[in-house]
Amino acid sequence: MKPTAGADQDNNTEDTGTEPARRKAGPDLYTEFQQIVGNPYVDNPRMVCRDVYVYYGETCAIKKVSIDVACNEVLAMIGPSGCGKSTFLRCLNRMNDTVSICRVEGEIRLDGMDIYDPSVDVVPLRAKVGMVFQKPNPFPKSIYENISYGPKIHGLTKDKHEMDEIVETSLIRAGLWEEVKDRLNEPGTGLSGGQQQRLCIARAIAVSPEVILMDEPCSALDPIATSKIEDLIAELRTQYSIVIVTHAMQQAARVSQRTAYFHLGNLVEVGDTDQIFTNPKHQLTEDYITGRFG
Amino acid sequence: MDAQHKESPFSGEFNKRLKQRYQAQQRFKLLGISAIMFALAFLAFLLITIISNGYSAFRQTYVELTVNFEKSIFEGEDLARANYQALINRALDEKFPDVEGRRAKRTLHGMISTGARYQLMDMVQDDPGLIGTTQTIWVPADDDIDMFMKGYVDMSQPESDRRIKDQQAQWIQTWIDNNMIKLRFNRTFFTSGDSRDPELAGIWAAVKGSFYTLVITLALSFPMGVAAAIYLEEFAPVNRITSLIEININNLAAVPSIIFGLLGLAIFINFWGIPRSTPLVGGLVLTLMTLPTIIIAARASLKSVPPSIREAALGVGASKIQTVFHHVLPLAMPGMLTGTIIGMAQALGETAPLLMIGMVAFIVDIPGGFTDPAAALPVQIYLWADSPERGFTEKTSAAIMVLLAFLVTMNALAVYMRKKFEITW
Numbered sequence: 001m002k003p004t005a006g007a008d009q010d011n012n013t014e015d016t017g018t019e020p021a022r023r024k025a026g027p028d029l030y031t032e033f034q035q036i037v038g039n040p041y042v043d044n045p046r047m048v049c050r051d052v053y054v055y056y057g058e059t060c061a062i063k064k065v066s067i068d069v070a071c072n073e074v075l076a077m078i079g080p081s082g083c084g085k086s087t088f089l090r091c092l093n094r095m096n097d098t099v100s101i102c103r104v105e106g107e108i109r110l111d112g113m114d115i116y117d118p119s120v121d122v123v124p125l126r127a128k129v130g131m132v133f134q135k136p137n138p139f140p141k142s143i144y145e146n147i148s149y150g151p152k153i154h155g156l157t158k159d160k161h162e163m164d165e166i167v168e169t170s171l172i173r174a175g176l177w178e179e180v181k182d183r184l185n186e187p188g189t190g191l192s193g194g195q196q197q198r199l200c201i202a203r204a205i206a207v208s209p210e211v212i213l214m215d216e217p218c219s220a221l222d223p224i225a226t227s228k229i230e231d232l233i234a235e236l237r238t239q240y241s242i243v244i245v246t247h248a249m250q251q252a253a254r255v256s257q258r259t260a261y262f263h264l265g266n267l268v269e270v271g272d273t274d275q276i277f278t279n280p281k282h283q284l285t286e287d288y289i290t291g292r293f294g
Numbered sequence: 295m296d297a298q299h300k301e302s303p304f305s306g307e308f309n310k311r312l313k314q315r316y317q318a319q320q321r322f323k324l325l326g327i328s329a330i331m332f333a334l335a336f337l338a339f340l341l342i343t344i345i346s347n348g349y350s351a352f353r354q355t356y357v358e359l360t361v362n363f364e365k366s367i368f369e370g371e372d373l374a375r376a377n378y379q380a381l382i383n384r385a386l387d388e389k390f391p392d393v394e395g396r397r398a399k400r401t402l403h404g405m406i407s408t409g410a411r412y413q414l415m416d417m418v419q420d421d422p423g424l425i426g427t428t429q430t431i432w433v434p435a436d437d438d439i440d441m442f443m444k445g446y447v448d449m450s451q452p453e454s455d456r457r458i459k460d461q462q463a464q465w466i467q468t469w470i471d472n473n474m475i476k477l478r479f480n481r482t483f484f485t486s487g488d489s490r491d492p493e494l495a496g497i498w499a500a501v502k503g504s505f506y507t508l509v510i511t512l513a514l515s516f517p518m519g520v521a522a523a524i525y526l527e528e529f530a531p532v533n534r535i536t537s538l539i540e541i542n543i544n545n546l547a548a549v550p551s552i553i554f555g556l557l558g559l560a561i562f563i564n565f566w567g568i569p570r571s572t573p574l575v576g577g578l579v580l581t582l583m584t585l586p587t588i589i590i591a592a593r594a595s596l597k598s599v600p601p602s603i604r605e606a607a608l609g610v611g612a613s614k615i616q617t618v619f620h621h622v623l624p625l626a627m628p629g630m631l632t633g634t635i636i637g638m639a640q641a642l643g644e645t646a647p648l649l650m651i652g653m654v655a656f657i658v659d660i661p662g663g664f665t666d667p668a669a670a671l672p673v674q675i676y677l678w679a680d681s682p683e684r685g686f687t688e689k690t691s692a693a694i695m696v697l698l699a700f701l702v703t704m705n706a707l708a709v710y711m712r713k714k715f716e717i718t719w
């Protein structure tokens with residue numbers, strides 16, 4: 001089945017009949033693909049996604065999405081609930097493999113390597129593309145073990161001293177060191193929500209990834225913890241590429257350089273964050289950003 | 295126009311319905327409480343019956359005898375083959391010199407347990423220097439005397455209907471007057487094996503038999519059950535075959551246990567030739583029975599580990615197997631152990647399959663290993679409950695008490711583990 005691209009971008013803006021729940025599975029799914037507004041490509045891509053489709057069983061959750069992630073940038077993904085942001089994000093480190101009914105088509109490359117190639121091992125891939133989840137999920141082990149687990153299984157350190165160093169730098173970079181340096185042996189689950197989330201970020205950066213994926217990392221946090229994590233993201237950008245899913249427009253505007261707007265599995269518009277928030281080209285984007293959309 | 299008097303929605307009909315709702319709630323509460331009361335009453339009834347029937351078995355009647363270890367008895371004899379009964383008989387005759395006639399003497403001699411001669415034998419074998427001396431020792435009384443001392447013999451009945459005749463009662467009275475008979479803690483019950491004589495029967499052999507059986511069961515069913523659960527829950531693809539396996543495991547848990555006994559008889563004994571009546575074959579059969587329980591419990595506890603933990607581990611690049619063994623399994627372990635202990639408790643109380651594989655045989659010797667013939671606790675209870683002697687009635691209840699004590703301990707352990715390792719997220 002080949003997708004037939006090309007439904008005009010303007011003709012279905014008000015068409016509520018395209019709700020995913022009411023849609024029947026079948027070839028007509030593919031006709032709903034819309035042309036992406038704006039330029040999804042960059043000059044120095046770290047990750048390249050071309051014509052990515054994601055299916056949950058018969059349902060198509062992502063339709064022909066093409067987008068690049070540049071080095072040292074924060075790419076924000078916004079869009080109404082259920083539009084497929086998490087689904088797409090989870091494709092980038094093959095986390096979708098854990099969902100048995102999920103099927104990914106298309107091409108996703110990390111530094112030129114096709115990550116869905118059958119010969120690719122997901123273990124090193126996930127070490128290179130780290131992930132921070134919506135709900136903080138520290139291991140129910142000590143703070144130290146939370147950080148050291150990744151480096152340990154990947155054999156990144158030779159001795160305890162090096163491990164201590166990794167733990168310390170990761171915690172410092174995550175802005176958590178001052179708060180926890182005296183209780184590294186206490187369980188990570190005993191920290192506050194915001195601290196737990198920073199612990200998870202520290203855990204992700206401890207394995208020196210190239211890309212960090214964040215799925216609504218601040219949705220469970222108060223404004224102070226949120227601003228700490230936003231500062232942290234800005235800081236991390238100097239070393240990593242970051243893809244962040246967020247529901248907070250302000251947050252996307254504050255932390256990201258580029259923004260992608262998703263709608264019902266389509267990548268509707270992508271562009272510089274300033275441009276998207278001040279001058280969106282697509283009607284859907286404008287509606288969503290100005291709050292006229294559900 | 296009486297707009298002001300418009301009825302509040304919270305009156306009249308509403309109040310009536312509210313009252314009905316509360317009444318319904320009240321009724322349900324009462325129903326629940328009475329159900330619990332009913333259950334508790336039955337439990338109390340059960341416990342009271344068992345305890346009141348069985349507590350006396352922990353005490354045993356002993357009689358003081360002054361035994362003269364005459365040299366002549368041991369002359370030219372192996373120490374093990376000397377006529378110890380003669381020593382006891384003489385001691386009794388000396389105590390009651392005026393007893394005349396063979397019958398009366400036989401009755402008198404029968405008042406001491408046949409186990410007494412083994413007691414003497416042990417004494418002499420331990421210390422041959424006793425030969426030629428006179429010793430005052432306590433020996434167990436016959437079970438009829440024991441029953442009399444515990445008040446189970448109704449002396450108002452005609453003499454011919456009683457196990458204790460008037461003459462015997464007189465002798466006992468003499469002992470009582472001389473302080474030569476008393477109830478003491480019944481060590482025999484906890485240290486010896488089964489016997490035809492109630493006063494000599496003990497549960498130690500059955501406890502050991504059960505222990506060996508459970509060791510086999512645990513050693514086989516825990517690793518197998520956990521491995522099966524991990525595979526099914528974490529690795530197996532979801533397809534027809536795995537769902538068929540799943541259904542069958544659930545069905546297996548509901549198969550009557552006697553059928554496992556038949557299977558064990560057919561396969562382990564007749565086909566593999568494992569000796570019957572042994573803890574080894576008992577353990578194998580109980581493994582078959584316990585496996586589904588453990589698999590189901592282990593799967594449930596694996597399922598209860600939040601998926602976010604798996605994602606966290608996979609997210610930092612742990613492989614599937616690392617995720618399972620480093621993170622999921624430790625979190626699921628308390629639940630698995632709880633399920634295992636409950637499965638073990640079930641296995642401990644299981645009788646029917648053991649009957650099928652011959653663990654119901656009358657076995658006096660205390661088993662020393664996995665391939666010695668042995669009884670198990672519940673089978674012992676079954677055997678004693680089947681025995682006609684009055685003395686076994688109290689033994690039956692006492693053995694039930696011991697079994698219940700083990701079961702309660704195991705369940706308490708399960709609860710303790712659950713509480714101790716419970717993780718709050």
Ligand SMILES: Nc1ncnc2c1ncn2[C@@H]1O[C@H](COP(=O)(O)OP(=O)(O)OP(=O)(O)O)[C@@H](O)[C@H]1O
Nearest residue numbers: 020056061079080081082083084085086087088099
């Ligand atoms: N495991 C799954 N099985 C089946 N369908 C799924 C699964 N996960 C997501 N979907 C479907 O895919 C679509 C996209 O879901 P996704 O979680 O990516 O949305 P989202 O944009 O992240 O939403 P939110 O902002 O609420 O997190 C939804 O229609 C959802 O129902």
Ligand SMILES: [Mg+2]
Nearest residue numbers: 085086087215
């Ligand atoms: Mg999401």
